[in-house]
Amino acid sequence: MTGYIIRRLGQAVIVTMGVTIATFGLLHLIPADSLARQIVGNRATHQQLQAFIDQYGLNRSIWVQYWKFVDQLLHGNLGYSYHLNKSVDTILSQSVSKDILLGGISLVLATLFAVPFGIAQAVKRNGWLDSAGTGISFILYAVPQYLLAAVLVIIFAEDQHLVQIPALVNQNAQTFTGILAHPTNLILPVATLTLSIYALFSRYMRSSAIDTLAQDYIRTARSKGLPEHLVLRRHLLRNSLISVVTLIGLSIPGILTAGLIVEEVFNYPGVGYYYYQAAVSGDFDEMLGITVLVAMVTVIGNLIADIGYAVLDPRIRY
Amino acid sequence: MTFTNLPVPEGPVEGPEGGDVESEGSAFRLFVRTFSENKLAVAGLVTLVVIAGFSWLGPVLYHSNQSTPTLILPNGLKGPNAAPGPGHPLGMDNSGFDVLGRLMIGGRISLEIGFIAGLAGTVIGVTYGAVSGYFGKWLDMLLMRIVDVGLAFPIIFLFVYISSVVKPSESLLILLLAVVTWLGPARLVRGETLSLKTREYVQALRTMGGGAVRSIGRHIVPNTIGTIVVTITFQIADAIIVLSTLQFLGFGLPPTDPTWGSMLNNAINNASAQVNGYWWQIYPAGLMIILTVVAINLIGDALRDSFEVRLQKR
Numbered sequence: 001m002t003g004y005i006i007r008r009l010g011q012a013v014i015v016t017m018g019v020t021i022a023t024f025g026l027l028h029l030i031p032a033d034s035l036a037r038q039i040v041g042n043r044a045t046h047q048q049l050q051a052f053i054d055q056y057g058l059n060r061s062i063w064v065q066y067w068k069f070v071d072q073l074l075h076g077n078l079g080y081s082y083h084l085n086k087s088v089d090t091i092l093s094q095s096v097s098k099d100i101l102l103g104g105i106s107l108v109l110a111t112l113f114a115v116p117f118g119i120a121q122a123v124k125r126n127g128w129l130d131s132a133g134t135g136i137s138f139i140l141y142a143v144p145q146y147l148l149a150a151v152l153v154i155i156f157a158e159d160q161h162l163v164q165i166p167a168l169v170n171q172n173a174q175t176f177t178g179i180l181a182h183p184t185n186l187i188l189p190v191a192t193l194t195l196s197i198y199a200l201f202s203r204y205m206r207s208s209a210i211d212t213l214a215q216d217y218i219r220t221a222r223s224k225g226l227p228e229h230l231v232l233r234r235h236l237l238r239n240s241l242i243s244v245v246t247l248i249g250l251s252i253p254g255i256l257t258a259g260l261i262v263e264e265v266f267n268y269p270g271v272g273y274y275y276y277q278a279a280v281s282g283d284f285d286e287m288l289g290i291t292v293l294v295a296m297v298t299v300i301g302n303l304i305a306d307i308g309y310a311v312l313d314p315r316i317r318y
Numbered sequence: 319m320t321f322t323n324l325p326v327p328e329g330p331v332e333g334p335e336g337g338d339v340e341s342e343g344s345a346f347r348l349f350v351r352t353f354s355e356n357k358l359a360v361a362g363l364v365t366l367v368v369i370a371g372f373s374w375l376g377p378v379l380y381h382s383n384q385s386t387p388t389l390i391l392p393n394g395l396k397g398p399n400a401a402p403g404p405g406h407p408l409g410m411d412n413s414g415f416d417v418l419g420r421l422m423i424g425g426r427i428s429l430e431i432g433f434i435a436g437l438a439g440t441v442i443g444v445t446y447g448a449v450s451g452y453f454g455k456w457l458d459m460l461l462m463r464i465v466d467v468g469l470a471f472p473i474i475f476l477f478v479y480i481s482s483v484v485k486p487s488e489s490l491l492i493l494l495l496a497v498v499t500w501l502g503p504a505r506l507v508r509g510e511t512l513s514l515k516t517r518e519y520v521q522a523l524r525t526m527g528g529g530a531v532r533s534i535g536r537h538i539v540p541n542t543i544g545t546i547v548v549t550i551t552f553q554i555a556d557a558i559i560v561l562s563t564l565q566f567l568g569f570g571l572p573p574t575d576p577t578w579g580s581m582l583n584n585a586i587n588n589a590s591a592q593v594n595g596y597w598w599q600i601y602p603a604g605l606m607i608i609l610t611v612v613a614i615n616l617i618g619d620a621l622r623d624s625f626e627v628r629l630q631k632r
Contacts, residue, residue: 011463018467026476029483142611144559144579146566147604150586154600253472260474261563265586275475276567279482287479295470302470 005307012303019295024069027288028062078289083281088289091274098179099270103259105190107248110197115240118205119232122213133202140199145261149192156188189266196258200251208243212236242312249305252298359620365613369606373425382406382419384576402598409598411581412588413573417598421606424577429610431488431561431577435495436554442496443503444546448534450504451511462508468501473560474567481569488571491564495557503549510542544621551618555611562607578603 036052044052053059060068072079078088121130140148179186212218213236221231260272267273271290278286353359390396402409408417450461480494511534514520520537539546564570565579568587573580585599 011466014463015466015470018463019470022467022471026479029480138612138615139608142555142559142608142615143604144562144566144582144607146563146586147582147600147607150582150600151604154597253469257472257474260472261567264567276478279478279567279569282482284479284483287482291471291475291479294472294475298470298472299466 001310004310008303008306012299015299016296019292019299020070020073021066023288023292023295024066026291027069027284030284073292078292079285081278081283081286081289083278083283084286088286091286092271092290092293095269095271095274098268099259099263099272101179102186102189102193102262102268102270103255105186106193106197107255109190109194110201111244111248113194113198114201114205115237115244118202119209119236119240121206122209122236123232125210130206133206137199137202140195141203143199145192145196145258146265148195149188149262149265152188152191189262189268192265193255193258193262196262197251197255200254201247204247205240205243209236209240212239242309245308245312246305249301249303249308252301256294256297353620353624356620356623358616362613362616362620365609366617369425369610369613370429373422373429376422376425377419380419380422382416384415384419384423387414401596408602409596411599412584412596415576417581417602420576420581421578421602424581424603425606425610427488427571427575428558428561428577428579428607431492431495432554432558435492435499435557435561436550438492438496439499439553439557440503440546440550443500443549444507444539444542446500447504447507447509448511448538448542449530451508452515452530452534452538454512454515458508462505465501465504468498473498474563477560477564478567478569481564485572486570488575491561491571495560499553499557499560503546503553506545506549507539507542510545511538514538514541544624548618548622551614551621555614555618558607558611558614578607582607 036049036058058065076089078092080087081091084091117133121133124130143151218231218235221235222228226234256272259270260275262268263270263273264276271294275287275290278284278290353363387398398410398412398414406416406418408421411417411420446461446465450458476498477494484490486494515533515538517537520533523533523537561570561577562579562582565577566583566586568583570580571577581603582600585596585603
């Protein structure tokens with residue numbers, strides 16, 4: 001087990017290095033001149049442009065620049081947003097907590113729906129409940145998140161007491177406490193994200209529960225006369241919860257993508273929203289800072305999922 | 319099930335002892351049989367054919383002006399955002415283009431990009447995965463870590479970045495989609511290759527002096543055909559969703575090349591159609607995306623059942 005964890009950690013370190021190389025490569029898709037021009041603006045003189053290139057070492061060798069990039073990352077410096085005139089660290093420190101709030105609530109809700117529903121579908125396999133559940137998850141999987149958001153707005157925006165339409169969310173949602181003070185604003189973003197995550201989880205939960213039901217220990221439990229509800233609770237549910245750990249770890253890129261779209265549609269000031277704004281204003285430095293962070297979160301999420309699975313499931317020996 | 323195509327043996331033929339063994343037939347025959355037994359899959363295939371017909375044949379039968387916006391309708395009313403009526407059964411969009419005609423062109427572009435990108439991504443992924451699994455050792459380690467790095471970047475983040483650096487054309491979008499979607503198939507095929515390369519027939523070929531190209535081309539890739547075909551369908555479905563999302567965010571093809579995603583972008587972001595009640599600008603395009611993706615996924619599910627492969631994804 002210790003050997004496995006060490007090997008897995010080593011892999012994560014290598015992948016993280018790969019992530020920095022890939023991000024650096026993405027930044028250098030843009031020629032140094034146009035990158036500098038983007039930042040200093042069109043009215044800057046040639047001297048100002050040259051001064052900027054010198055200051056940031058954009059004319060140095062690629063190795064020196066890469067080392068500088070890694071050195072900054074190691075010091076927790078994710079870059080500078082020129083259009084907001086703030087460091088990316090500042091933007092993230094203000095927005096990450098909002099993402100954790102939105103993503104956390106949605107993730108918990110989606111899991112609370114997906115696990116019992118998946119188990120129920122597996123137990124009553126091929127019944128009407130199973131067919132309905134499969135149908136719902138097929139359709140939810142096929143609906144792009146932005147369309148889901150738009151449809152929810154159409155359905156619920158009529159009733160202004162219950163929820164507010166996207167344009168209104170922004171006024172109150174700038175600060176973390178502002179969001180908490182107007183919890184009704186969260187209903188539509190959370191509903192959209194919850195349904196998106198549910199679409200990612202539901203079919204997996206169903207098939208994993210079907211696999212578990214076919215195991216010998218379930219048959220043993222039944223044949224020794226254990227009441228069915230105890231079979232389901234002690235054996236099926238507990239085993240299904242193990243796969244939830246893997247599922248959450250592997251779904252991180254999907255959840256972050258859904259988050260970006262939900263935040264853009266509802267003007268929710270999380271990391272995805274800032275990423276979108278940076279893309280609209282062509283702020284490459286900010287985009288890459290956020291991309292590095294998002295990729296790291298994914299790597300760490302996969303790492304925790306793999307190790308968590310090995311720790312929780314004593315049958316797995318590496 | 320009829321077997322009229324089977325060669326008829328001459329003279330009496332004795333069956334094998336212990337009863338007849340039902341012939342499984344070729345992979346294609348098996349595929350046709352399992353597929354036709356699955357009602358949902360047939361429904362999916364029919365839906366897909368109808369959508370393709372709508373997108374390619376539709377513009378031949380239904381003419382609409384998609385090059386210049388219609389600002390004033392023949393009946394004297396304003397063109398932009400006009401509700402469905404005679405001459406424009408699904409109404410007009412916010413600039414004054416006929417929605418039904420635009421759905422057809424959008425379908426053609428969306429399906430074209432989705433299919434070519436899904437196929438190309440799978441071809442790249444299969445080759446990469448087979449090479450990685452076949453050669454193993456340090457090369458496998460290196461190639462798989464590259465896949466891990468690629469999977470660490472959520473696709474939309476990557477796409478929004480690249481599309482904001484270079485203005486995409488249809489062929490560039492296909493290339494980009496293929497570049498990001500090959501990772502999943504690569505992993506799956508690599509896993510299968512690891513087990514396939516230890517089989518006797520591959521070992522025998524190697525003992526006889528057969529090279530890597532022959533082993534991979536003749537034995538390994540044909541044996542992963544189930545995984546490959548199933549993967550292609552899910553890749554196409556995912557590519558269509560990613561494309562539409564990118565278009566919705568405004569980082570995609572220019573307005574001269576409408577897609578379902580860009581139509582929804584116009585409706586939701588520019589016309590606030592969901593607040594103004596312009597349902598014809600949202601539901602038809604949305605329904606086309608959902609129908610296409612559900613149809614493709616139904617086909618993929620049926621194929622997976624018929625090949626009995628276990629995919630890691632979903």
